[in-house]
Amino acid sequence: MTIRRAAADDIEPALAVMSEAFGIELRAPTVHTLVASSPDGTLLVAEEDGVVVGTAASVTFGPSGWLGGITVAPSARGRGLGRALTEAAIDALGERETVLLLASTLGRPLYEKLGFEPEGLYRVFSSGAARPEKTVELRDVREEDREAVLALDRSATGEDRSLAVLASLEGAVATSDLSAVALRPPWGALPIVGDPAGATTLLASLIRPGLRVAVPEGNRAAVQLLQLLGREVEPVTRMRRGPALDWHPERVWGVFSLFFG
Structure with a gap:
């Protein structure tokens, strides 16, 4: 399993993994294609046997930064990949005073283990x-x-x-x-x-x-x-x-x- 920065030809398979995970059809352009092409952002993919099986993104806003799009394909779950992607996305942010994210019910326990605390709900x-x-x-x-x-x-x-x-x-x-x-x-x-x-x-x-x-x-x-x-x-x-x-x-x-x- 390799976690690396996404290349141009990774965008489509990365969005496919996110679409499956979130139940939303995503097609370029998305916020992820913006951060992938910006010096202030990073799109990461996890690759196994040449197939993209996980994603994570981060973007810096001065002293703060956000994580997003952290997903793992069903075939790669249960092996700690979600945590590894989250940690890699945090590392990509560099030194930031505050790191934020919007967590699903499924993802919240992982983020709590990594030291994140809830600030309140976003109603969707x-x-x-x-x-x-x-x-x-x-x-x-x-x-x-x-x-x-x-x-x-x-x-x-x-x-x-x-x-x-x-x-x-x-x-x-x-x-x-x-x-x-x-x-x-x-x-x-x-x-x-x-x-x-x-x-x-x-x-x-x-x-x-x-x-x-x-x-x-x-x-x-x-x-x-x-x-x-x-x-x-x-x-x-x-x-x-x-x-x-x-x-x-x-x-x-x-x-x-x-x-x-």
Whole structure:
């Protein structure tokens, strides 16, 4: 068994392993193809007899970092590969003050053994409802808005997520006063940060049927809105190793994906 960085021709089999593990069909581009091609991110694969049987990814946001996409094919389970992949992904982050992840019910015991502690749930919804009419004026995000959007994201998350934010500005939409912004990553996600009034309108206006949206349970307004707009599926647990971040759940209205918050 070999754990190594993914090459270009590993992307498709890696996404196939993740798709099977999470019950979600994943096709490039995804958040994993972004981190795999970035100096701030790593996509790892476990290979056995020339076949990809496990995956793990990590991305750095300044002093913090996230793990995600940690999966093991059924044929390779029961041999400690999940732990080995997690440890390899942590090593790939380098020295970070805080490491975070979103854990499934199945994965949480492993992460607890590695020193992660729960911070709360992210409620996950699959949208199926028609969108309400927008109630405030929206506008496209412009080039001159870059620094303001980055500052808005930092104030909500307590992290410097420049990599992900700047990769998602094309097609991004904001309230007219830039108090909330909906980013547009090139995969199926709807990350929104900002004040509740504007964020509510952005989420209700932009959500599409079948889109999976995860929001912190502490954001009660977002949870209540998504209960009207979609069907709730199994939640994930935000877990942390290291000092807590100064983040504000009520200002987070959608994660970049179910693998990175």
